[in-house]
Each structure stands twice: as structure tokens, then as C-alpha cells.
Amino acid sequence: MNETRLQPQAEEPLARARPGKYLTFRLASETYGLPVLAVREIIRLCPITPVAAMPPHVRGVINLRGRVIPIVDLRVRFGLSVAPDHDRTCIVVAQVAAAAGGVRPYAIVVDAVEEVAVLGEDDIDPPPDFGGTVDTRFITGLARAATGVTTLIALDGIAATDASLGKLPTP
Amino acid sequence: MPHEEVLDAIQSLLRNIGLELAFVDAAKDGTAQSLRPLLGELETVVRGTSQDDMVAAVVAAQTWLDGSIAEAVERMTHFHTWLDEAATAWTRGVSLPAWPTELPPLAAAVRPSGSLPSARSPATFSGDALPVTVLPEGWDAELMQLFCTEAQELLQEIEQGVLVLEASPTDADTLATVFRAFHTLKGNAAVMKLVVLQRLTHELESLLDAARRGARPLDRDAIEIVLAGADVVAAYVGETSRQLDGHDTGRTIPLPIQPIIDRVHAILAKPAMPSAPASAPGTVPLPEKRLPPKPIAPLPSAAEPSRPPPVASPVAPSLPAAAVPVVHATPAQALTVDSPRPSPAASSSGSVRVDTSKLDGLLDLIGELVIAQSMVAEAAGGSDGPLTRSLAQLRGITSDLQRTAMAIRMVPIRGAFQKMGRLVRDTAVALGKEIKLIVEGAETELDRTVIEEIGDPLVHMIRNAADHAIESPAERGAVGKPAAGTITLSACHQGGFVVVRVSDDGRGLDPSRIRSKAIERGLITADAVLDSRDLLELIFAPGFSTAAQVSDLSGRGVGLDVVRRNVERVRGKVEVDSVHGRGTTFTLSMPLTLAIIEGLVVAVAGQRFVIPALAVRESFRPLPGGISSVHGRGELVRVRGQQVPLIRLDRHLGITGGIADATQAIAIVLEAGSERRCMLVDELVGKQEVVIKPLGELFAGRTPFAGAAILGDGRVGLILDTLALVRLGLRSPTETAA
Numbered sequence: 001m002n003e004t005r006l007q008p009q010a011e012e013p014l015a016r017a018r019p020g021k022y023l024t025f026r027l028a029s030e031t032y033g034l035p036v037l038a039v040r041e042i043i044r045l046c047p048i049t050p051v052a053a054m055p056p057h058v059r060g061v062i063n064l065r066g067r068v069i070p071i072v073d074l075r076v077r078f079g080l081s082v083a084p085d086h087d088r089t090c091i092v093v094a095q096v097a098a099a100a101g102g103v104r105p106y107a108i109v110v111d112a113v114e115e116v117a118v119l120g121e122d123d124i125d126p127p128p129d130f131g132g133t134v135d136t137r138f139i140t141g142l143a144r145a146a147t148g149v150t151t152l153i154a155l156d157g158i159a160a161t162d163a164s165l166g167k168l169p170t171p
Numbered sequence: 172m173p174h175e176e177v178l179d180a181i182q183s184l185l186r187n188i189g190l191e192l193a194f195v196d197a198a199k200d201g202t203a204q205s206l207r208p209l210l211g212e213l214e215t216v217v218r219g220t221s222q223d224d225m226v227a228a229v230v231a232a233q234t235w236l237d238g239s240i241a242e243a244v245e246r247m248t249h250f251h252t253w254l255d256e257a258a259t260a261w262t263r264g265v266s267l268p269a270w271p272t273e274l275p276p277l278a279a280a281v282r283p284s285g286s287l288p289s290a291r292s293p294a295t296f297s298g299d300a301l302p303v304t305v306l307p308e309g310w311d312a313e314l315m316q317l318f319c320t321e322a323q324e325l326l327q328e329i330e331q332g333v334l335v336l337e338a339s340p341t342d343a344d345t346l347a348t349v350f351r352a353f354h355t356l357k358g359n360a361a362v363m364k365l366v367v368l369q370r371l372t373h374e375l376e377s378l379l380d381a382a383r384r385g386a387r388p389l390d391r392d393a394i395e396i397v398l399a400g401a402d403v404v405a406a407y408v409g410e411t412s413r414q415l416d417g418h419d420t421g422r423t424i425p426l427p428i429q430p431i432i433d434r435v436h437a438i439l440a441k442p443a444m445p446s447a448p449a450s451a452p453g454t455v456p457l458p459e460k461r462l463p464p465k466p467i468a469p470l471p472s473a474a475e476p477s478r479p480p481p482v483a484s485p486v487a488p489s490l491p492a493a494a495v496p497v498v499h500a501t502p503a504q505a506l507t508v509d510s511p512r513p514s515p516a517a518s519s520s521g522s523v524r525v526d527t528s529k530l531d532g533l534l535d536l537i538g539e540l541v542i543a544q545s546m547v548a549e550a551a552g553g554s555d556g557p558l559t560r561s562l563a564q565l566r567g568i569t570s571d572l573q574r575t576a577m578a579i580r581m582v583p584i585r586g587a588f589q590k591m592g593r594l595v596r597d598t599a600v601a602l603g604k605e606i607k608l609i610v611e612g613a614e615t616e617l618d619r620t621v622i623e624e625i626g627d628p629l630v631h632m633i634r635n636a637a638d639h640a641i642e643s644p645a646e647r648g649a650v651g652k653p654a655a656g657t658i659t660l661s662a663c664h665q666g667g668f669v670v671v672r673v674s675d676d677g678r679g680l681d682p683s684r685i686r687s688k689a690i691e692r693g694l695i696t697a698d699a700v701l702d703s704r705d706l707l708e709l710i711f712a713p714g715f716s717t718a719a720q721v722s723d724l725s726g727r728g729v730g731l732d733v734v735r736r737n738v739e740r741v742r743g744k745v746e747v748d749s750v751h752g753r754g755t756t757f758t759l760s761m762p763l764t765l766a767i768i769e770g771l772v773v774a775v776a777g778q779r780f781v782i783p784a785l786a787v788r789e790s791f792r793p794l795p796g797g798i799s800s801v802h803g804r805g806e807l808v809r810v811r812g813q814q815v816p817l818i819r820l821d822r823h824l825g826i827t828g829g830i831a832d833a834t835q836a837i838a839i840v841l842e843a844g845s846e847r848r849c850m851l852v853d854e855l856v857g858k859q860e861v862v863i864k865p866l867g868e869l870f871a872g873r874t875p876f877a878g879a880a881i882l883g884d885g886r887v888g889l890i891l892d893t894l895a896l897v898r899l900g901l902r903s904p905t906e907t908a909a
Contacts, residue, residue: 049887050778051866052824053874061866061879063887066539068864068879099868106869162869 017141017152019121024150025092025110028080031150032110033117033143038155040093040105042113045085058162059109064093071107077158088112096159106159117150119143124152174262180216181258184209189251195244204309206247207236217254224267225257227277249273302423305411307364315415318363320524322408325352327589329401333394334592340382340389349397350379356404368407371428374435375400381439393438398593400431527619530580537573538862542885544569580764581616584662584671587626588613591633591660598637605654606641611661617669618764624741625671625761628734632673632757633658635731640677640755650752652676668743668785669763674756680749682706688715707747708845711735739843739894741765742783760785768863770880772856772888773839775820776828779888780852781861781880786893788840788847790855793833808833808849810840815849818896824875829853843897850896859883863890 022033023042043064048071050060057076061068071091075082091107098104127139138157143150191205214229232250235243249271257267270277306315332349335342357372375397381387389397403426414420544565551558588610599606641647641656648654658675682703689695689709701709709715713732731747738745743761762768762785769784791810798808798817806817817838821829830836830853839850861880866889870876877892 047886049879049889050826051870051874051876051889052826054870058869061870061887061889063542063881063885066535066542066864066881068866068881068887070867070869104868159869 015140015154016126017119017124017143019119019124022117022119022143022150022152023092024114024117024145026112026114027075027078027110028083030080031114031145031148032074033119033150033152034092034094034155035152036116038094038096040095043091043093045089045091045109055162062091062107064105064107067105069093069105069107071109072159072162073109074158075109075111083111085109086111094155096155099160104159106155108155117143117145177216177219178258178262181213182255184213184216185251185255185258188213188247192244192247192251195240204236207233207309210236220258220261222257222261222267224270224277225254225261228254228257228270231275231277246274301425301429303367303407303426303428304421304423305365305407306414306421307366310363312415315363315411317524318359318365319408319412319415321359322356322404325356326401326405326408327586328352330398330593331589333397333401334596336389337394337596340394341385343383346379346383346389350376350383353379365407367426367428368404371400371403371432374432378435378439387439387441392434396431396434396438400435403428403431525579527580530576533576533579534573534862537569537576538881541569541573542881545883546885577764577767578616580618582619582622583614583616584622584669585613587622587629588660588662590626591629594630594633595637595658598634602638603643604637604641604656605644606637607655607657609657609659609661611659612663615662615664615669616763617761620765621669621741621743621761621763624737625743625759628737628745628759629660629671629673631731631734633660636673636675636677636755640675640679642678664763665760668760671759671761672756673759674754676754679751679753679755680707680710680747681751685709705845707749710747711745711845742768742785744785744843765863767860768890770859770861770890771839772859772882773820773837773852774854774856775824775830775852776826778826779856779882779886780820781859781882781888781890782839782841782850783877783890783893784858786841786843786897788842790837790839793836793838793851795834798833808838810838810847810849813847815840815847817849817851819851820891823896841893841897843894846897848897861888861890 017035021036023036023039024031024033026032046062048060048062051058054060057073059071059073062071063069073082074080089109089111090113092110092113093105093107095103096106123143124141125144127141138153138155139151140154141152143152188206188209191209195206210229210233214226214233217225217229220226228250232247235246253268253271253274260267329349329352332345332352335345336349339345353372353376357369357376360366360369360372378387378393378397379389382389382393387393406424406426410422410424414422544562548562548566551562591610592608595606595608598604636658641658642650642652644654647656656675656677658673660671660673662669662671664670685706686695686701689706689712690697692712692715694709694712694715695701711731711734713730715730715732735745738759738761741761742765743759746758746760747755748758749755770781771784771787773780773782789810793808798806799814800806806819807814808817809815817833819829821827829851833851836851836853837855839852839855841848841850859882861882863878863880866874866876866879874889875892875895876889877894878890879887880890882888
């Protein structure tokens with residue numbers, strides 16, 4: 001997955017995660033969190049139409065009440081193990097900044113949705129420095145929870161760099 | 172007025188001034204001008220206080236606006252605070268606060284009371300094309316935009332009307348229409364404080380008024396000047412639009428306003444009739460049908476158009492304008508427009524302007540409604556109960572709703588056709604030809620966006636026809652054709668598409684010349700075998716032009732390839748048919764709307780795709796042996812005696828599981844221009860009208876799809892970009908046709 005190792009265009013650090021409500025969900029064995037303000041809704045897994053000539057992490061498009069929305073598998077993007085879809089697998093429909101201004105819908109497949117956690121200033125640690133071995137570009141912070149550590153991410157940066165992942169030859 | 176009320180008025184004005192100040196952009200000249208009217212009002216109110224210092228301060232403040240904006244804003248801020256305090260002090264009967272030291276001393280700025288700040292001087296109207304500032308002081312973008320849109324419509328009405336007047340100069344209805352259009356234009360210009368425009372339209376209105384009342388028939392001179400005037404207005408409005416869009420805002424453009432006004436005066440002063448209309452004394456009032464005629468007056472005030480003054484007219488009451496004997500000074504005219512004119516009743520029906528994005532939103536909502544409804548229907552099952560019956564009723568309503576919403580986006584093609592009248596006329600006059608333009612089906616409706624896209628192609632084709640195709644009268648006489656050439660522009664509905672035809676009875680396309688030109692340009696080889704259809708198709712090839720000499724009317728760079736590109740951009744297609752010596756017909760088939768297409772749903776490897784029906788020529792099951800492999804160049808399939816490249820859709824999309832044995836599959840012949848490709852799919856699922864949805868940013872330009880559509884079962888189906896497919900691995904038709 002060398003395409004996920006692309007260097008960021010600019011070395012600006014990502015905005016730090018702010019205290020507030022976060023939707024936490026599981027990707028493979030890890031817990032991630034998104035600010036609830038960026039989440040539009042959570043829906044059951046529905047038929048996904050694959051789109052040819054797209055990088056493997058783009059699962060395709062879905063019909064959300066008449067709108068055609070791209071759906072992305074962050075497990076593939078993050079290089080995590082991808083389990084087959086099961087009954088707790090669902091789709092988190094979020095919105096990200098559009099290149100033309102405004103927002104656009106952006107859906108992700110998650111292994112399970114956990115909870116909405118209220119995180120205070122003290123609950124959030126800055127993104128760690130793993131010494132360049134782990135891609136931390138989209139991590140805005142780490143939150144400690146009873147069950148472990150939740151990685152807080154921002155989808156805007158992830159969505160904006162989808163296009164920079166080159167067109168991959170399909171098998 | 173009690174002191175409190177005056178104080179209230181002053182404070183409310185000051186609040187507004189404060190607000191405006193916050194929006195002033197020192198880099199943009201116009202923005203501070205919005206303060207002017209507020210200060211004017213303030214001056215009136217402050218005069219009620221009889222406080223000389225306050226009056227002097229407001230008068231001074233108005234003069235600051237003439238200088239540097241940054242300085243004016245700085246000063247206004249101090250002035251604002253001071254006046255607020257001063258007004259309060261005045262109501263309480265205490266002495267006024269001291270004039271801020273940051274501001275220039277008051278006495279110096281005081282002007283005699285009653286003199287209003289004059290920012291515009293009418294002294295600039297003389298000489299030829301003088302530079303004109305198009306945006307007025309304190310312009311409001313939204314209002315100006317509205318003004319421009321309306322002005323453009325009025326200009327079209329004027330142009331259309333004048334062309335009719337050229338043929339029948341005394342047509343009372345048309346005269347009234349054109350007069351009214353200028354009148355409205357003048358009124359609007361006055362409201363927007365476009366003094367120059369107001370003056371010009373006023374003069375042109377006077378000229379038409381004289382014609383309308385029969386005082387001064389519209390001869391060729393008058394028509395030319397009205398057209399020239401309309402052109403200047405159009406240039407003005409065009410520039411205004413440009414500047415509103417942020418291009419060179421504040422720039423001045425040279426416009427020959429005064430020369431036109433002078434010529435109008437000269438025409439009106441000519442003793443064609445006993446006297447100039449306004450100065451005819453002691454005549455009987457004319458019974459007026461619509462608007463009272465106006466005397467030619469100097470610059471009217473903005474409020475002028477609503478007064479109905481009793482006006483003297485030199486024409487006897489029993490003679491309506493059309494019956495006034497006129498000298499038929501119009502020379503043999505090159506043009507008649509046979510299209511029905513919009514009746515006054517039709518144009519007065521109520522209408523609203525709606526932002527198209529709101530319409531799109533409405534369509535999206537209705538789309539969701541349809542899908543939600545089918546989900547309910549599915550949940551209800553096929554049971555034969557009241558629910559099913561109610562659902563059937565609901566389905567009827569939603570489909571009507573969908574159709575109506577769609578119809579809102581539709582506009583008659585008339586607007587695009589109307590421009591052509593002028594174009595043909597001007598071309599004919601310039602080339603000394605006689606050309607008749609026949610317009611049919613101008614009421615045919617199609618999507619606004621489609622109409623916008625075909626405007627340029629139409630202009631190009633009409634120009635081509637008028638310029639190159641129609642011969643000179645002498646040439647036509649020699650081959651036994653009537654001296655006047657005919658160009659027919661028609662629109663009609665045909666099988667879910669709108670078909671626009673441009674045909675002429677000119678010289679037609681010469682196959683041998685096309686051939687030699689194509690060889691010369693390297694488009695085909697000298698020994699290529701082409702049928703007549705493929706030969707004609709060559710004129711759409713980039714860089715192809717058959718005109719022996721390039722005329723400045725038809726330009727040189729753009730050719731029919733651009734026409735084809737534009738038409739294909741809105742998923743339409745263009746075809747040509749021509750008989751050498753007899754004429755040429757261009758046929759444009761356009762979708763009714765960009766939002767919906769007739770789609771062919773196909774399946775391959777368990778996935779479904781939508782193919783725009785317009786691109787599909789035919790489909791068939793290939794026969795054994797019908798497919799031949801060309802070493803290293805893929806497969807060819809024989810279609811009606813022609814070898815057409817075969818694209819296996821599954822391989823093309825990089826998916827597996829499609830039917831490999833072509834004789835078990837379906838071949839679909841796709842066509843774009845003269846190019847054909849055969850696409851192999853597993854099966855045809857059906858035909859469906861689909862609403863095109865954009866795939867979105869993530870996929871833009873990276874996939875072989877033109878968009879997506881929601882299929883009957885609620886899944887997303889991807890719409891294949893057939894143009895790209897057909898052009899894929901392009902080989903010239905000469906190679907495949909052999």
C-alpha cells in the first residue's frame with residue numbers, strides 16, 4: 001500500500017482535536033473517532049455499486065435517498081485487515097470539505113459503531129510521533145478510554161488526498 | 172417635528188451609515204458611494220434642527236466622498252461619533268460637542284445651503300465614442316443583475332420588432348411593442364441611475380413615438396439608427412454584466428452615444444412631416460391606446476414615466492398610425508421573418524424568476540419521493556387491498572409532479588431563434604444577397620441549459636448558410652433559382668428528442684471538393700473508399716473548411732468540429748445532409764433536458780450499466796464467425812458489411828465474469844459522429860428514463876462513466892461515457908471502412 005505513504009503536500013500540522021462529542025467506531029481491531037458535527041447519519045450496509053478504474057480503497061457509490069454518494073473503505077486506506085461484511089458492519093455518512101467550497105457527502109464502511117463519547121480537554125493527547133513508521137497525517141489526537149485508546153481522525157484531509165492516489169491498474 | 176422624532180431620524184440614518192461604513196472596501200471605488208444617498212437624507216433631516224454646525228458637518232461629509240476613500244472612511248468615523256453626540260446634545264438643549272480636531276475645520280467646507288453635491292455632470296456628452304462608466308454610483312449588484320437580464324430581454328424584443336418593421340414600417344402593434352420596450356428600458360435605466368443610458372433610450376423612444384403616432388414614418392435611416400442604438404445599449408448592458416461578474420470593474424468603455432442622439436435629432440428635424448411632433452401646437456389630442464406619447468424633452472427625471480399628461484399630436488384622431496399615408500422609402504429588403512410574433516397577452520402573463528439551483532433541489536426531492544414511494548410499494552407487497560389502490564393513485568400524482576417540475580426548467584427555443592433574424596439580415600445586407608429566413612416551431616420547449624449550449628452552434632451554422640451556402644442573386648438566377656435564398660430554421664419534438672434543423676436552398680456541399688480538401692488536409696488517403704455519408708461527415712473533422720475564401724463574417728478558426736463538440740457536450744448529435752447544387756440541411760438532435768436521459772440498461776458480469784439511448788444505433792447477437800481477431804489490434808465484428816472494432820465491456824472495465832462466447836452475448840453498436848464501436852454485453856435489461864446524477868468530486872475525470880442514475884430497484888447504475896468509449900483507441904474511418 002505504498003500509495004498511503006505519499007508525503008503531504010504541505011507540512012502544516014493538522015488542526016488538533018478539540019474537546020467535544022465524538023462518534024467512535026471500530027476499524028479492524030482499532031477504535032477511531034470522528035467529531036459528531038462531521039457525521040450526517042449512520043445507515044445499514046446497503047448495496048454498493050463498484051466503480052471501475054478507482055483505487056482499491058474506494059468501494060463504489062451508494063444511493064442515499066436519491067443522492068449518489070461515494071463510499072470509502074478506510075481499512076484498505078489505512079492498511080488494516082479487512083474482514084468480510086457482517087451484521088454489525090455499517091456505513092457512516094459524513095461530510096467533508098468540497099474542493100469547490102461547501103461540503104460534500106463522504107461515506108465510510110466501519111466494522112461497528114460504538115458510542116458517542118464526550119471528550120474533555122484532558123482526555124485528548126496530541127497525535128504521537130511514531131518516528132515516521134506510521135502515517136499520522138490524518139490523526140488529530142488520541143483519546144484515552146477505559147477500553148483502550150481511540151484514534152481521532154479528520155476526514156477532510158483523507159478525502160482531499162483520495163484523488164492524489166494514482167489511478168491503479170485494475171486486476 | 173418634535174426634537175425626539177428628529178433625533179430618532181438622525182440616529183437611524185447614522186446607524187445605516189455606520190453599517191455601510193463597515194462594508195466600504197477602500198480598494199473598490201464604488202463601495203463608498205452607497206453613503207451618498209444616506210448623507211443626502213441626513214442633510215434634509217439635519218436642516219430641520221436649524222443647527223448650522225450640524226448642517227455644515229453633513230454638507231462637508233458629502234464632499235469627502237469625492238476624495239480618497241480611505242481618508243473619507245477615516246473622517247466619516249469621527250463625523251459619525253460627533254454627529255451622534257451633537258444630535259443628543261441638541262435635543263437636551265445643551266451646547267454641541269466640539270468639532271473633532273482630526274477633521275478639517277468646518278467653515279471651510281460649508282457650501283451655500285440648497286446646493287446638492289453634484290457628482291455626475293452631463294457635460295460629457297459630445298464628440299464620438301466617448302468613454303462611459305457603466306456602473307452607476309452606489310450600484311447594487313443584485314438590482315443591476317436584474318436590470319441586465321431584463322434589458323437583454325427587452326433588447327431582443329426590440330431587435331425582433333425592428334426586423335418586422337423593416338418589412339412593414341407602419342405595423343402599429345410592432346411599433347407599439349418596440350416603443351414600449353424602449354420606454355421600459357428608459358424607466359429601468361432611470362431607476363438604476365444610468366443617466367447615459369436613460370438619455371439614449373429616451374431619444375430612441377422619441378423617434379419611435381413619432382413613428383407610432385405617424386408623425387415620422389420609420390424609413391431605412393430611422394431603422395438603422397434604432398438598430399445602432401439598440402447595439403449601443405446591448406454593448407452597455409454587456410459590459411455592465413461583465414463588470415458585475417468582476418471583470419475590470421469600474422472600467423470605462425467608448426460608446427458612440429452622442430452621435431446616435433444627434434442623428435435621432437437630425438431625423439426628427441427633417442421635414443418629412445409638417446412639423447416636429449413636440450412643437451405642433453393647436454392640434455387635436457390623439458386617442459391613446461396604451462401609453463401617452465411624450466414630447467421630446469431634455470433629460471427626464473427618474474420619476475417621469477408615470478405621469479399621463481394630455482399631449483397634443485399632429486395626427487387627426489380618425490387616422491390610426493397604420494393608416495397614415497407613408498412614403499415607402501424602404502428599399503427592397505433582404506429579409507422577412509415568418510415566425511408568429513409573441514402576442515402582447517402572452518408576454519403579460521405572470522411569471523417569477525427562480526434560481527435554477529432551487530429547481531434542481533426540487534427535482535432531487537421529487538426523485539427521493541419517487542424512490543420512497545417504490546419502497547412503500549415494495550413493503551406493501553402485491554396484495555390487492557386499499558393500500559395498493561392508494562399507492563397507484565399516489566404513483567400517478569408523483570409522476571405528474573415529476574413531469575411538472577421538469578417542465579419548469581423548459582423554455583421555448585424562441586429566444587435562441589430570434590437572434591438569428593438579425594444575423595441573417597446583417598449578413599445578407601453586407602454581402603448584397605437576398606435571404607429569407609423562415610422560422611418554424613419556435614415554441615418548442617427544451618431545457619434552458621441545452622438552449623444556452625446550442626446558441627453558438629446555431630449562430631455558426633446560420634452564418635455558414637447565409638455566408639457560404641446561399642449564392643448571390645445573379646448566381647441563383649443563372650441556375651434557375653429564385654433570386655432570394657431561403658434559410659429554414661425549425662424545431663420539433665421527435666421520439667423524445669428535440670430536433671433542430673437548419674436548411675438552406677443554396678449551393679450544397681460538393682463531394683468532390685470535400686474529398687480533395689480532405690486529402691489535402693491529410694484526413695484521408697487519396698485512394699480511400701468512402702460512401703457519401705462518410706464523405707459528408709468529414710466536414711466535421713477539426714480544421715476542415717470548404718469555403719474557397721475565408722470571409723470575415725464566418726471567421727476562420729472555428730469550424731463545424733466546434734459545432735459538433737458543443738452539441739455533444741449536451742449529449743446531442745449533429746448530422747448533415749446535402750445535395751450538391753440544391754442545398755444543405757444540418758440536423759441537431761438534442762435531449763429535452765440535461766437532467767434526464769433515455770437510457771438502455773445492460774448487464775455484464777452481474778453488474779448493470781446505463782448507456783445513453785441516443786448513442787445506440789442497433790443491437791444484435793453476433794453470428795458464429797462474425798467476429799474476427801486482428802493480430803495485436805483486438806477484435807472486429809461485421810456490422811452491415813462494415814468491420815467495426817469490438818469492445819468487451821467487462822474487459823474494458825476491468826471486471827471478470829462476463830460471457831466470453833460472443834455468440835451468447837449481445838453486441839450493441841454505438842455511434843458518435845462517423846465513429847462506430849461495437850460493445851459486447853451479457854444482456855439487455857431494459858429501457859428506462861433515468862435522472863442523471865453527478866458522480867462527484869472523487870470520481871471526476873477518473874472513470875469511464877459520465878454519471879450515475881438510480882435504477883428501478885434503488886441501486887445506483889453507472890452511465891457509460893459512450894463518447895469516450897467510441898473515441899477510444901481511435902482509428903480513422905478510412906481504415907475500418909475498407
